[in-house]
Amino acid sequence: MTVNREIHLASRPDGWPTPENFRLVSTSVPTAGDGQLVVRNVVMSVDPYMRGRMNDVKSYVPPFRLDAPLDGGAIGEVVQSRAEGYAPGDLVLHGLGWREYALLDAGSARRVDPALAPVNAYLSVLGMTGLTAYAGLLEVAGMRAGETVFVSAAAGAVGSLVGQIAKLRGAARVVGSAGSPAKVERLRALGFDVAFDYHDGPVRDQLRAAAPNGIDVYFDNVGADHLEAAIAALRPHGRAAICGMIAHYNATEPPPAPRNLALVIGKQLTLRGFLVNSYGHLREQFVEEASGWLREGRLHQDETVVDGIENAPAAFLGLLRGENLGKMLVRL
Numbered sequence: 001m002t003v004n005r006e007i008h009l010a011s012r013p014d015g016w017p018t019p020e021n022f023r024l025v026s027t028s029v030p031t032a033g034d035g036q037l038v039v040r041n042v043v044m045s046v047d048p049y050m051r052g053r054m055n056d057v058k059s060y061v062p063p064f065r066l067d068a069p070l071d072g073g074a075i076g077e078v079v080q081s082r083a084e085g086y087a088p089g090d091l092v093l094h095g096l097g098w099r100e101y102a103l104l105d106a107g108s109a110r111r112v113d114p115a116l117a118p119v120n121a122y123l124s125v126l127g128m129t130g131l132t133a134y135a136g137l138l139e140v141a142g143m144r145a146g147e148t149v150f151v152s153a154a155a156g157a158v159g160s161l162v163g164q165i166a167k168l169r170g171a172a173r174v175v176g177s178a179g180s181p182a183k184v185e186r187l188r189a190l191g192f193d194v195a196f197d198y199h200d201g202p203v204r205d206q207l208r209a210a211a212p213n214g215i216d217v218y219f220d221n222v223g224a225d226h227l228e229a230a231i232a233a234l235r236p237h238g239r240a241a242i243c244g245m246i247a248h249y250n251a252t253e254p255p256p257a258p259r260n261l262a263l264v265i266g267k268q269l270t271l272r273g274f275l276v277n278s279y280g281h282l283r284e285q286f287v288e289e290a291s292g293w294l295r296e297g298r299l300h301q302d303e304t305v306v307d308g309i310e311n312a313p314a315a316f317l318g319l320l321r322g323e324n325l326g327k328m329l330v331r332l
Contacts, residue, residue: 004029005309006099008071013054016250022313030103034081037104039076041332044097045123046275046316047072051249060275070098075112075119093122100309100332108199124327125294125301126287128276132243133161134286135279139216141241145170148211150230153221155183157327158243160190162219163220164299168190175210177203177226179322186325190300202227223247228258234269242273302326
């Protein structure tokens with residue numbers, strides 16, 4: 001192959017992104033220099049945090065550049081190597097998705113072993129997604145056995161793992177919110193004690209019914225009314241790990257909730273935001289524990305897979321609309 005197809009950011013969205021914000025561009029397949037690899041991507045991840053990178057604002061990661069390819073987690077097969085220790089056919093995890101072929105410095109690639117786990121797992125349950133769930137629940141929120149946990153966007157890639165890990169680590173009760181009856185049923189099948197559809201009524205009322213004695217830990221992927229409901233339900237000295245606030249990502253006006261932040265004082269709550277990159281020290285421990293749960297059939301990761309680089313924008317837009325069950329991946 002001599003043609004490489006990439007998805008470029010054509011324009012910055014105002015509110016919800018649209019297909020017009022993306023452009024499919026054909027380029028030449030790159031050639032490796034000293035210490036470099038050329039990989040043919042086989043699967044890539046689309047993630048909610050990428051919406052923030054479409055804005056030209058200062059954040060914890062640089063914004064995507066206009067008229068240049070987007071990037072993100074991907075698994076690729078080495079097709080050319082000029083780096084010691086890598087040979088054609090090796091599979092590597094790297095950060096240059098949104099293109100069919102990528103040119104990598106060898107130091108930015110990490111070899112994956114398909115004999116240990118399916119390659120998709122390195123982008124989901126054994127990758128950043130799994131570590132986010134593990135670190136956020138156990139270190140950031142400090143969940144302890146016997147506690148009650150509430151997870152928003154619980155049928156998503158991170159949320160579904162949070163609920164399962166909470167049960168595996170001895171939570172007394174795990175509650176999840178999701179956006180459809182099918183997702184609610186899936187959460188129950190994954191071991192959530194209670195799950196509800198946030199379209200069925202105010203989140204605060206449904207959470208109160210699901211956890212009448214309150215909650216100890218909230219894992220936040222949504223913000224807005226979910227965070228407000230969690231603050232109301234948290235017991236004294238409760239903790240919230242703030243992973244994402246997808247309800248805010250496409251808003252053009254500041255959302256009104258949460259309106260009860262004053263409760264944080266009297267209840268002595270801890271609301272703590274976190275970035276998974278700060279918890280790399282847990283990776284080895286996490287992979288050892290999570291891979292054991294996988295082998296035993298006690299931990300599951302749902303996947304929604306879209307085929308073709310040309311359909312990556314549609315997969316991303318579908319993710320923002322909640323069309324995925326579990327991890328959203330694009331197979332190239």
